[in-house]
Amino acid sequence: MKQMTYAEAIRDGMRVEMHRDPNVYLAGEDVAQFGGCFGVTAGLYEEFGPKRVMNTPISEAVIVGHAVGAATAGLRPIAEIMFVDFMGCCMDELFNQAAKMRYMFGGKARVPMVLRTPCGAGMSAAAQHSQSVESWFTHIPGVKTVMPGTPADAKGLMIAAIRDDNPVIYIEHKQLLPVAGEVPEGEYVVPLGKADIKREGSDITIVTWSWMLQKCLAAAEDLAAKGIQAEIVDLRTLIPLDKDAILKSVAKTGKLLVVHEEVKTSGFGGEIAAMVVEEGFDYLDAPIMRVTPPDTPIPFNPILEGAYLPSEEKIAQAVEEFF
């Protein structure tokens, strides 16, 4: 085990796979000498050279679209889109091309590509540089959606995403990039589709992912002081969804709170609630609740942005209302 930040762990995952598989390469805006807008790819250009770490023009459609062609022709691209907010510029390449190729072609194509992109609010970057929009991607059959919440998961899921033979959107949270933790060395793989119980508890299940995991863990400490033991299920990958882990926890606690950073309406929390009602209604002894931002764009002013985001206090308060 080694101490590293979430950003370093993402990079380490890419490094391990780039050393193992010569068909893995990285392309995106400012990912080479500049090291990426958030420094995540720093040093990779120096280590792997200009053939495998490529700056692109500001051309999101062809960043994703060329990765689709390269993947189909036998490479394993890691394409970076600088902010998840820019995915509007290249959705066709993801949702009509990458996601559907295998099915449309009768199972005769593989599109093994990773699309890395940062999400999340908390830095006063306002409405076009702060969003969480994972439900855009979970709504596309053919794509897998990965959202790590810790440094170790960031590395293990990156390696799994690169090795996967499907298009994987790997969403890294900007607030987590400097967060440090223990990370296994070498080829550490966290399988896609496996949630992780980040805190055991018997009184209520909190399902969450990405940065909100850290908020929920903090809230759980406060709640423990008040005698409420929350169990925290970190989904880690939204698609494939680990239904069993959610249902098993809800069967134990009888209560479910979902916490996410996407806006409430049509957020992935709605999907989890519907799934639990369909497949685990008898386990529930209270209505399912959600803590999310309201249905607004993200404001610039730090006070307004703070009011927008779920916080430890809001999460703890929502949990207390169950009891």
Add this chain to the structure above:
Amino acid sequence: MDLKQEQLLALYEKMATIRAFELKAVELFAAGQIPGFVHLYLGEEAIATGVCANLEQKDYIASTHRGHGHLIAKGGNLNFMMAELLGRTTGYCKGKGGSMHIADVDLGILGANGIVGAGMPIATGAAFACKYKENGAVAVAFFGDGASDRATFHESLNLASIWKLPVVFVCENNGWAISNAQQNHQNITDISDRASGYGIPGVSVDGNDVIAVYEAAGAAIERARRGEGPTLIECKTWRWRGHFEGDPGAYKDPKDQEEWLAKDPIPRLEKNLLKLKFATQAALDKVKAEAREKVEVAVQFAEGSPQPDPGELLTDVYAD
């Protein structure tokens, strides 16, 4: 022209096959045997044929919604194509793609495409893979005049240029972006003019002259194979039918239509072959009859093939 007799006859045979396939598609669609949308390549046969005659199996193409001609020219199997049009399990895509999504990745055919202009980034990426692997292969993107207005055109040509990728962009300017005539959707006549904006060569050729297409594509493909980067080729042609089968094309001026029908690329090559005494009329008629026969065999294959089991709905969403 340095094409030999057998090469010219091969071009003729390919164009006749595409023609026969498309005329049969007209018939089958009208009879209600083809579900969904069908966009036909009638009148544009010289382009796919002339371009793909320069390609090898290891090379890639990205096709369009009007893709049957590209597939046949790149070596696509007529039986599997026809079965796909009819949605049968023996089709290229097991009946899950249809006319707009036929692909054969093993033949380097990265798919027809339902999204106008979507093939250009994909071909650019395939060309990147060829360069990365140093396998000497190239990629060709086919697209229309309408697609040349899309952002994907700009982004793909620009990226391919700065990365010096072995890709050839073949614009089939058939005069129509659905119902919108070229002069109404772009303020230029020669789409090849746009190449200068990306620092790459651009050339316009008569798209109904298979020899001109063959030569222009050959030069561009050789340039790409030498590692000198992409080329934009505009092939001027005419869409004989409506945008899709069922669109009568009422927006076309009948005089223009008549004029272009007279420029049919197949009789044009036929005249050349006769003049050069490379074939007799009887021999050429035989080629056409054989093409129709192959298509009939494909129809029989398709009609004799099973419909998919409903359980097939759930397969192949993800690779294991």
